[in-house]
Amino acid sequence: MSVPALSDPAPQSPGTPQKTIDELLTQWADLTNAAIAATGVTDGWFRGPIQNGRPWDPAAEEVSLPPCGTVGSKTAHQVDNMVTHDAFEYDPHPIADKLTAYWESEGFTVLRTVDSKLSSGWMDIAIRATRSDGVFYGLTATSDLVAIDVSSECSTHPSIDTWAREKTLRRLREPKPTPSAAARADATADGADDWFWGF
Numbered sequence: 001m002s003v004p005a006l007s008d009p010a011p012q013s014p015g016t017p018q019k020t021i022d023e024l025l026t027q028w029a030d031l032t033n034a035a036i037a038a039t040g041v042t043d044g045w046f047r048g049p050i051q052n053g054r055p056w057d058p059a060a061e062e063v064s065l066p067p068c069g070t071v072g073s074k075t076a077h078q079v080d081n082m083v084t085h086d087a088f089e090y091d092p093h094p095i096a097d098k099l100t101a102y103w104e105s106e107g108f109t110v111l112r113t114v115d116s117k118l119s120s121g122w123m124d125i126a127i128r129a130t131r132s133d134g135v136f137y138g139l140t141a142t143s144d145l146v147a148i149d150v151s152s153e154c155s156t157h158p159s160i161d162t163w164a165r166e167k168t169l170r171r172l173r174e175p176k177p178t179p180s181a182a183a184r185a186d187a188t189a190d191g192a193d194d195w196f197w198g199f
Contacts, residue, residue, distance in 0.1 A: 029058035076154035092141030103129040
């Protein structure tokens with residue numbers, strides 16, 4: 001099966017009121033919660049491996065701000081991140097079909113880009129659900145997990161840059177954990193002498 005060409009989400013047109021970062025964060029959390037509710041399983045959702053499997057918590061505002069096109073001469077950004085759950089069953093088709101029906105009922109254009117099965121029986125499905133305002137859902141459902149990627153609308157509002165700058169500064173000010181004495185001893189025993197402390 002060939003994978004169709006993908007395009008950036010559509011940003012709002014010039015002159016349209018641009019959402020603030022708070023509005024984008026709220027929209028992203030609401031969209032994520034709606035997708036979770038649509039699965040019928042509301043407990044046990046967590047952040048992906050990059051976020052160390054922490055439970056889903058929209059208040060943590062652990063999101064990325066990918067660029068998503070231009071509005072006039074400015075680059076727009078959107079709030080994006082993923083929530084994950086252990087597979088509901090070995091066959092990912094039922095959850096993929098359920099979310100496809102839900103997203104289509106919400107006015108999204110849904111496209112299945114992957115639907116494969118290995119000789120071992122392991123299955124993998126990927127779905128893209130897009131809307132004209134730039135809101136995006138991505139589903140990866142396998143025999144092992146269900147992952148839903150969610151992107152808000154695009155915006156050029158100046159509060160986005162301010163929020164990103166403040167969040168970066170807060171992260172830089174946070175104390176960095178240092179390896180314990182046991183970890184340092186293990187590293188030395190393993191020949192690892194290139195530890196960088198506090199970074």
